Amino acid sequence: MMLDTLFAPLRKLGHSTINAIWKLGVMSRFLLSILTHSGQSLLRFQLTIREVYFAGVLSLIIIVVSGLFVGMVLGLQGYNTLSRFGSADALGALVALSLLRELGPVLAALLFASRSGSAMTAEIGLMKATEQLEAMSVMAVDPVARVVAPRFWAGVISMPILAALFNVMGIFGGYLVGVVMIGLDEGTFWSQMQNNVDLHFDVVNGLIKSLFFGIAVTLIAVFEGFDATPTAAGVSSATTRTVVTSALVILALDFVLTAFMF
Amino acid sequence: MQNDSFIEFKHVSFGYGDRLILQDISLKIGRGQLVAIMGGSGSGKTTLLRLIAGQIRAQQGQVLVDGRDVGRMNQRELYQHRRRMGMLFQFGALFTDLSVFDNVAFPIREHTSLSTEMVRDLVLMKLHAVGLRGTESLMPAELSGGMARRIALARAIALDPQIMLYDEPFTGLDPISLATIALLIKKLSDALGTSAVMVTHDVHKSLEIVDYVYFIAGGKIAAAGTPDEVRASDSPWVHQFVHGEADGPVHFAYPAQQSLAGSFGLEGA
Numbered sequence: 001m002m003l004d005t006l007f008a009p010l011r012k013l014g015h016s017t018i019n020a021i022w023k024l025g026v027m028s029r030f031l032l033s034i035l036t037h038s039g040q041s042l043l044r045f046q047l048t049i050r051e052v053y054f055a056g057v058l059s060l061i062i063i064v065v066s067g068l069f070v071g072m073v074l075g076l077q078g079y080n081t082l083s084r085f086g087s088a089d090a091l092g093a094l095v096a097l098s099l100l101r102e103l104g105p106v107l108a109a110l111l112f113a114s115r116s117g118s119a120m121t122a123e124i125g126l127m128k129a130t131e132q133l134e135a136m137s138v139m140a141v142d143p144v145a146r147v148v149a150p151r152f153w154a155g156v157i158s159m160p161i162l163a164a165l166f167n168v169m170g171i172f173g174g175y176l177v178g179v180v181m182i183g184l185d186e187g188t189f190w191s192q193m194q195n196n197v198d199l200h201f202d203v204v205n206g207l208i209k210s211l212f213f214g215i216a217v218t219l220i221a222v223f224e225g226f227d228a229t230p231t232a233a234g235v236s237s238a239t240t241r242t243v244v245t246s247a248l249v250i251l252a253l254d255f256v257l258t259a260f261m262f
Numbered sequence: 263m264q265n266d267s268f269i270e271f272k273h274v275s276f277g278y279g280d281r282l283i284l285q286d287i288s289l290k291i292g293r294g295q296l297v298a299i300m301g302g303s304g305s306g307k308t309t310l311l312r313l314i315a316g317q318i319r320a321q322q323g324q325v326l327v328d329g330r331d332v333g334r335m336n337q338r339e340l341y342q343h344r345r346r347m348g349m350l351f352q353f354g355a356l357f358t359d360l361s362v363f364d365n366v367a368f369p370i371r372e373h374t375s376l377s378t379e380m381v382r383d384l385v386l387m388k389l390h391a392v393g394l395r396g397t398e399s400l401m402p403a404e405l406s407g408g409m410a411r412r413i414a415l416a417r418a419i420a421l422d423p424q425i426m427l428y429d430e431p432f433t434g435l436d437p438i439s440l441a442t443i444a445l446l447i448k449k450l451s452d453a454l455g456t457s458a459v460m461v462t463h464d465v466h467k468s469l470e471i472v473d474y475v476y477f478i479a480g481g482k483i484a485a486a487g488t489p490d491e492v493r494a495s496d497s498p499w500v501h502q503f504v505h506g507e508a509d510g511p512v513h514f515a516y517p518a519q520q521s522l523a524g525s526f527g528l529e530g531a
Contacts, residue, residue, distance in 0.1 A: 135355035140344035
């Protein structure tokens with residue numbers, strides 16, 4: 001009895017570890033199933049385009065506005081720090097490199113997970129709860145091919161484009177603060193950026209990062225929706241799980257990718 | 263009963279874990295027949311429909327549709343089988359992101375390559391058949407429960423199925439909508455010549471329209487017969503069900519582990 005109480009937390013830990021590994025396995029099989037059922041999303045591309053609209057186009061506002069503000073803050077903070085060392089001229093390079101390598105892909109992915117990932121989970125979860133997925137399957141239409149795969153590809157396509165837009169807006173924000181507001185030399189701002197930013201090393205690597213984030217976030221979102229308990233509480237906790245898991249996975253994946261890339 | 267059976271259950275058993283839902287069920291549904299499966303909530307009626315649709319597989323016995331065992335079909339065969347089948351879900355299960363028109367057009371677009379004009383004509387014909395041609399541009403959220411059920415019916419018959427499955431088609435409807443749905447089910451079954459299985463616990467409306475009734479209780483077939491035979495039945499179980507009596511062979515109280523006195527700590531007092 002005593003021993004039982006002593007080992008209870010250990011048992012709980014073991015149980016949740018096994019569960020997590022089990023879920024990872026199920027998710028990998030789900031990804032495989034999405035890939036093998038992707039024919040329709042590519043052949044009937046308008047299905048995917050429709051989802052790109054919901055996941056990508058409708059996220060534009062939040063991405064554009066956040067990108068602008070992040071760039072402006074970078075401009076202010078960067079100027080404050082750099083001017084202490086007399087190298088305020090390097091502001092353009094600082095803003096561009098921070099955004100392209102890290103902030104752009106990571107923040108855009110975090111925003112994408114909370115805006116579009118959560119919407120995908122809630123939508124698929126509700127479709128499950130209201131028997132829509134079952135109705136589809138009874139009509140001999142595979143829900144993975146018709147509902148999940150187009151959303152997955154839409155997320156994978158949208159994410160790098162959104163990250164690129166975030167970068168562009170961020171750099172513009174940095175320019176507004178550095179050049180227009182503080183009055184740094186415009187030519188120096190841009191030429192510093194041009195000299196220090198490498199297309200392959202910085203820009204492409206950043207976009208590759210956001211592609212990985214896109215795959216991870218969208219997979220988590222569609223999986224959580226498809227796997228949700230078909231009740232109001234089930235859909236709600238699945239949506240929360242999507243945002244929390246995505247955020248953790250983005251940050252962990254960012255560390256791993258950065259370690260390999262830079 | 264019928265010799266020319268289209269759907270046949272042969273000694274079918276099914277359960278979840280240790281809990282058996284259906285035990286050794288055998289029944290036949292003839293071509294063009296409308297058959298009702300009745301029983302209390304949780305008696306395994308919907309499980310029967312899911313077995314016919316191949317969403318679950320029998321653990322013992324066979325479910326034959328047109329002579330083929332649904333339980334042995336692979337994914338491809340199962341989808342071919344489902345293309346000949348229409349199902350009306352309890353609350354319609356309309357796709358909420360699509361308009362009424364797109365909902366009804368959904369199976370046609372997915373399974374045929376008909377021209378846009380042809381799809382339009384077919385959809386309008388199906389909507390006309392359920393009396394809701396004027397609703398084509400509405401969204402499901404704008405429909406009443408009865409209308410949503412009729413649209414779902416139009417969608418289920420979009421590809422002129424040979425088998426129709428109705429899962430509690432009368433639940434939650436006002437008397438007028440209920441009568442309309444019942445009339446439509448009868449008319450469509452006659453017009454399309456489909457073999458139809460209707461799971462329901464609405465005794466009186468069902469007896470008016472069906473050709474045959476099976477009663478399920480405790481996972482077994484408790485009684486069966488034509489509507490006239492059911493009305494004349496002297497089985498206490500059928501009598502309780504048809505007349506909606508609270509107590510009878512089916513007990514009012516769920517069996518408890520302890521006696522009532524025990525639950526209140528009064529045992530031996």
